[in-house]
Amino acid sequence: MIGKPTEPDTLDPHVAQSNNSLTVTCKTYETLVKFAVVDGHATANVAPGLAQSWAVDPSGKIWDFTLAKGHRFSDGRFVDAAAVKFSFDRLLEIAKGPNEDYPAIAATEVRDPYTVRFTLTYPFAPFLASLASCAGDVIDPAVMSHAVDNDFAQGYLSTHSMGSGPYQVAHMERGQQIVLEPNPYFFGPAPRIKRVVIKIIKEAAVRRLELEKGDLDLIEEVSPDQVDVLRKKPGIVVVDEPCFRQDYLFLNTNKAPLDNALLRQALSYAVDYQGIIDGVLLGKGKQMRGFIPEGFWGHDDHVLQYHYDPQRARALLVQAGAQHLKLSYLYAKADPTWESVGLVLQQNLADIGVTLDLREYAYSTMRDMVDRGEFDIAIGNYTPDFADPSQYLNYWVDSRLFGLAGNRAFYKNAAVDDLIRRAISLSDVAERTRLYQKAQQIAVEAAPYILLSQKNYEVAMRSNVHGYIYNPLLLQVFDFEDMWKTP
Amino acid sequence: MSLLQIVCRRLLLAILVIFGVLVVTFIISRLIPGDPARLMAGEHASQQTVQHMRHVLGLDKPLPEQFAVYLGKLAHGDLGISIRTERPVSEDIRRFFPATIELSLAALLFAVVAGLPLGVVAAVSKDSWLDQALRTVSVLGISIPAFWLGLLLLDLFYNVLGILPGTGRLDEGINAPPVVTGMFTVDALLAGQWRTLHSALVHIALPALTLGFVNLGIIMRQIRSAMIEVLQEDYIRTARAGGLSSARIIVGHALRNAMIPSVTMLGLLFGDLLYGAVLTETIFAWPGMGNYVIQSISFLDFPSIMGFAMVASLVYVLLNLAVDLSYMMLDPQIREIG
Numbered sequence: 144m145i146g147k148p149t150e151p152d153t154l155d156p157h158v159a160q161s162n163n164s165l166t167v168t169c170k171t172y173e174t175l176v177k178f179a180v181v182d183g184h185a186t187a188n189v190a191p192g193l194a195q196s197w198a199v200d201p202s203g204k205i206w207d208f209t210l211a212k213g214h215r216f217s218d219g220r221f222v223d224a225a226a227v228k229f230s231f232d233r234l235l236e237i238a239k240g241p242n243e244d245y246p247a248i249a250a251t252e253v254r255d256p257y258t259v260r261f262t263l264t265y266p267f268a269p270f271l272a273s274l275a276s277c278a279g280d281v282i283d284p285a286v287m288s289h290a291v292d293n294d295f296a297q298g299y300l301s302t303h304s305m306g307s308g309p310y311q312v313a314h315m316e317r318g319q320q321i322v323l324e325p326n327p328y329f330f331g332p333a334p335r336i337k338r339v340v341i342k343i344i345k346e347a348a349v350r351r352l353e354l355e356k357g358d359l360d361l362i363e364e365v366s367p368d369q370v371d372v373l374r375k376k377p378g379i380v381v382v383d384e385p386c387f388r389q390d391y392l393f394l395n396t397n398k399a400p401l402d403n404a405l406l407r408q409a410l411s412y413a414v415d416y417q418g419i420i421d422g423v424l425l426g427k428g429k430q431m432r433g434f435i436p437e438g439f440w441g442h443d444d445h446v447l448q449y450h451y452d453p454q455r456a457r458a459l460l461v462q463a464g465a466q467h468l469k470l471s472y473l474y475a476k477a478d479p480t481w482e483s484v485g486l487v488l489q490q491n492l493a494d495i496g497v498t499l500d501l502r503e504y505a506y507s508t509m510r511d512m513v514d515r516g517e518f519d520i521a522i523g524n525y526t527p528d529f530a531d532p533s534q535y536l537n538y539w540v541d542s543r544l545f546g547l548a549g550n551r552a553f554y555k556n557a558a559v560d561d562l563i564r565r566a567i568s569l570s571d572v573a574e575r576t577r578l579y580q581k582a583q584q585i586a587v588e589a590a591p592y593i594l595l596s597q598k599n600y601e602v603a604m605r606s607n608v609h610g611y612i613y614n615p616l617l618l619q620v621f622d623f624e625d626m627w628k629t630p
Numbered sequence: 631m632s633l634l635q636i637v638c639r640r641l642l643l644a645i646l647v648i649f650g651v652l653v654v655t656f657i658i659s660r661l662i663p664g665d666p667a668r669l670m671a672g673e674h675a676s677q678q679t680v681q682h683m684r685h686v687l688g689l690d691k692p693l694p695e696q697f698a699v700y701l702g703k704l705a706h707g708d709l710g711i712s713i714r715t716e717r718p719v720s721e722d723i724r725r726f727f728p729a730t731i732e733l734s735l736a737a738l739l740f741a742v743v744a745g746l747p748l749g750v751v752a753a754v755s756k757d758s759w760l761d762q763a764l765r766t767v768s769v770l771g772i773s774i775p776a777f778w779l780g781l782l783l784l785d786l787f788y789n790v791l792g793i794l795p796g797t798g799r800l801d802e803g804i805n806a807p808p809v810v811t812g813m814f815t816v817d818a819l820l821a822g823q824w825r826t827l828h829s830a831l832v833h834i835a836l837p838a839l840t841l842g843f844v845n846l847g848i849i850m851r852q853i854r855s856a857m858i859e860v861l862q863e864d865y866i867r868t869a870r871a872g873g874l875s876s877a878r879i880i881v882g883h884a885l886r887n888a889m890i891p892s893v894t895m896l897g898l899l900f901g902d903l904l905y906g907a908v909l910t911e912t913i914f915a916w917p918g919m920g921n922y923v924i925q926s927i928s929f930l931d932f933p934s935i936m937g938f939a940m941v942a943s944l945v946y947v948l949l950n951l952a953v954d955l956s957y958m959m960l961d962p963q964i965r966e967i968g
Contacts (some may be wrong), residue, residue: 144802152714152929238682246676294716301716316806317725318917319798344797344915348781352789353796477928507664507930514668547668548676 172280172306185614187530203266241278441532710933728812749853771847
């Protein structure tokens, strides 16, 4: 029994946008490759999934995948190349967001029943890693019998599953719970847990109460203040690990006064990073160094990290020629910490003589304003879809992706554009790392973002639940098939 | 004017009211800054994907055309497809609305069953210690925040005493009864599924108590003040002088007259209960309309917002009609005025 705060909007992996859906989709579908688990630890390396092997031609544009035989959908049909082609065609045809993980696919072709070929429009270095993302889930083509008005069965799959994962959706009681039961044809060993009930309980205090009482075995989204309380309770184990979820501030470099790099640097030195981590996140986080988080390949331990130095901030402010500066901070209540961060920031900036006006909007409105660049400073968070530095650099600072799509600071630098675009098309990891680190160095010095914190991920469970392996890339995913309970 | 004519006239007016609500909701929802296509396309979506989504959702058409398309579908009973959930809005409403109605009715039932006698007792024992105590309960009911009371009740009855379940509508392992009204208590009763009925009743107890407690206070106050006024009327004094028993005077004469203003209030209270149930629904993980609508608004899910506005206005219009009709039954003078 799992306690989840929000119901997934849809269980269709080709439509679902939030990590919230992954709890179900990652367990009801399989991907061509998956993240490898080594010695009980999740890694960012890919391992065979539905595909047992793959090869890429020297141009980096043609990928052939050979499927392992024996994987079967929950209706007993075999997973073959036609199913893979159907799935990627569907994903790209629907084009509702998850397709963005595969910008380079030009065509998918069935070479033989168990070989599928992807032809890319350009060499896309993260292609293999991107196939481990749940957006690349393979769906049973038989789902088309449930299609209505050319919807590719999106309506049906919003509450059902038709995959080859270890589980299938037994039923979904909207607003209440989702019940998973084993896929009888699953390729791997039959799961020990025969029934998974995901209960939707919005109120954190109630989730905690039901966990303590033993009515729930595991709960998500444990607030930082509850972590320490729960840790002391007998019979409860708390997982509290650093993850790749980051909080950062967007400084609008596209309009005055924050089009001035000196001013942005001044603000970057004015922020009390540790104060925010200790006071707002209750210590459950770590200040970021560079865009690429610690633990992610491409991370640079030596890139400039701004620190709290009000004196230096004042000096830079004078150098920037800014006087009686007034700025606005755009936020929403979507994240309960954003208002508190704003209050700390307001105080920090007041200390260097900058007035900060806090402006709260509905989340939908806020996102629209960020997209249009109608802000001075705005806050947001970010989680990558797969393990590749392009997930940060090619989104955050590419001038082709202004707005919500990625470059929320509207930062433009031709040298950075060139470096990151070259990096995404190379296969040489060492060279890619070098290019990304160089691009990052230039961008961090220009301070388009204030890099606040790399957050922790917290899950609490009963101590008789075993086999959970934490994967920072797959938040809200629990490998139920490898988990078990003792009395 | 006959009763039937009154009802027909009001129903015709109701269609106009609902049309007005739809126009206003449509305009307001489109005026809110924000693009549902962008929201649905997600974090990384390119402008091309967003544009595609806008086209798929029909948001690239002029507003009057969008509204005309909506009305055309509505005329065929089609409320559209939810942008957020990809499911038909009518299906979502059918699933969530009965849960909210059931909770609101249970809360109102509790508030009336407890509030009415307590209000009468307070009025009869005016200014005594009992009256003071009941007035305190009434003030508490009005002033205690629902989320706090809900958590308190949950902690006491679920956690400490362990006599009532925590969240949800039924125990794990018990299937929902065959759908007739969508209200599990009623449907279980109709199907003669006593175990399901028991489970549904124990699950609704705490949320209904939480939601009803606020209204208990309001009903007690209303009945108390109305009763105090009526008890001072000449005809009550005459009845007393005539030797009628106190119980007969209170129940047979005073309460009936004191009830008239309370009927309007009950109608309005029920309306408030329906849409004020969000916090209670949140605490008890009750799958009602409250959370659904909040999610729909935050995602600018236009079809869901419109569907909800239409159903909500329909309920309000029908409630007002029911209140007016019950007036007529309680006071024949009103019927004559028409």
